[in-house]
């Protein structure tokens with residue numbers, strides 16, 4: 001077990017060697033009034049440098065992560081991200097900037113904002129972008145606020161946003177926070193939007209349709225142009241949840257499918273490592289008729305200079321302090337510049353081929369409930385395995401013993417015992433083969449050695465956690481003499 005730094009601390013240990021002080025010592029009270037000072041010194045651990053480095057190195061390997069192994073977490077696009085993009089973002093010329101500097105002194109940074117907006121317009125066919133939203137879900141909310149403003153500007157009081165039953169959980173949440181009612185549209189047995197059900201629910205109160213394409217089953221909504229026509233007939237807006245653009249880059253543009261608004265997750269598709277709750281970025285793009293509603297300020301070019309345009313009377317306002325998560329935006333800029341248009345298309349082609357390779361080799365052993373062509377991810381059902389005694393959760397836990405992160409499980413909700421695999425384009429054939437062999441081995445273990453699977457994991461630092469309780473009663477406060485408690 002790894003001890004906490006507080007537990008390894010010993011009075012007098014130090015990680016630095018400083019020369020003797022050669023100026024007279026001053027008391028803190030010479031600078032600050034007593035009222036501002038602490039009563040007693042903070043309880044910081046005292047440790048040597050190697051102890052601290054080893055502590056964090058050991059901690060970093062307790063959990064699975066992308067630098068350690070394969071991470072096929074469906075819908076999350078956990079792909080390997082080139083370190084050079086991290087280096088670009090960490091460059092002191094960027095990391096040393098302050099957002100309150102004058103725009104005159106931020107010209108280089110503003111150029112990067114402007115160019116990323118242009119690149120995203122090129123990728124999606126949208127007319128204008130804002131880089132402010134801090135995550136995909138925040139982009140959705142921003143989009144919903146724009147929908148509201150659009151309808152209000154036309155004197156329309158619409159109250160409903162339609163969402164397919166396969167939608168990501170953030171979709172209905174954003175709709176509700178944005179003040180609309182989410183109404184669910186069913187899927188067909190093929191895994192596509194049920195057009196007949198859509199027609200039934202498409203009343204004049206419908207403000208728009210929030211659709212993921214490829215949908216969360218990894219299937220392309222082939223009727224999307226017809227769906228857009230129906231929604232537009234009622235003056236509804238088409239919103240695309242574009243969190244997972246990996247399958248589309250360079251192949252199809254969001255605007256060409258009839259969407260009016262889309263968000264993009266830079267931290268999924270455009271090179272920012274994610275998964276630990278670090279900063280994200282969920283830019284949204286809109287077409288011409290909605291550009292006036294984008295959040296303020298808009299970054300634009302005035303002659304030779306980049307400027308912030310605050311004079312936007314129709315704007316929904318500001319959605320984030322300052323201008324968006326700049327480090328994430330620099331990574332996206334570097335990634336797009338590195339790959340170019342041809343490279344971006346190859347990202348999509350390889351993401352699709354990798355997913356279909358896994359599908360072809362596992363289909364039959366694992367049940368594939370929706371058989372339409374897969375895009376960048378595949379959703380199997382663990383029903384066959386469950387009938388032999390092991391749930392999808394067990395399979396996911398057993399994968400950890402083999403050094404592989406579990407796929408997304410039990411989502412989308414319309415698939416029993418769902419196992420949602422997104423290999424991404426950055427994995428080589430050998431890694432895919434190793435994953436496939438492992439999935440086949442686990443299937444055999446279910447027949448031959450069931451407990452190996454149902455009691456997994458065996459090799460991780462902790463075995464089965466009570467995940468429901470850990471979420472509901474989260475308490476990670478350090479208490480004297482004890483490691484992390486969940487009581």
Ligand SMILES: *Cc1c(COP(=O)(O)O)cnc(C)c1O
Pocket residue numbers: 075076135136137138168170171212216241243244265280282
């Ligand atoms: C990840 C994801 C989101 C939400 O993005 P966050 O950045 O996590 O808020 C929305 N929709 C889909 C389909 C996603 O995969």
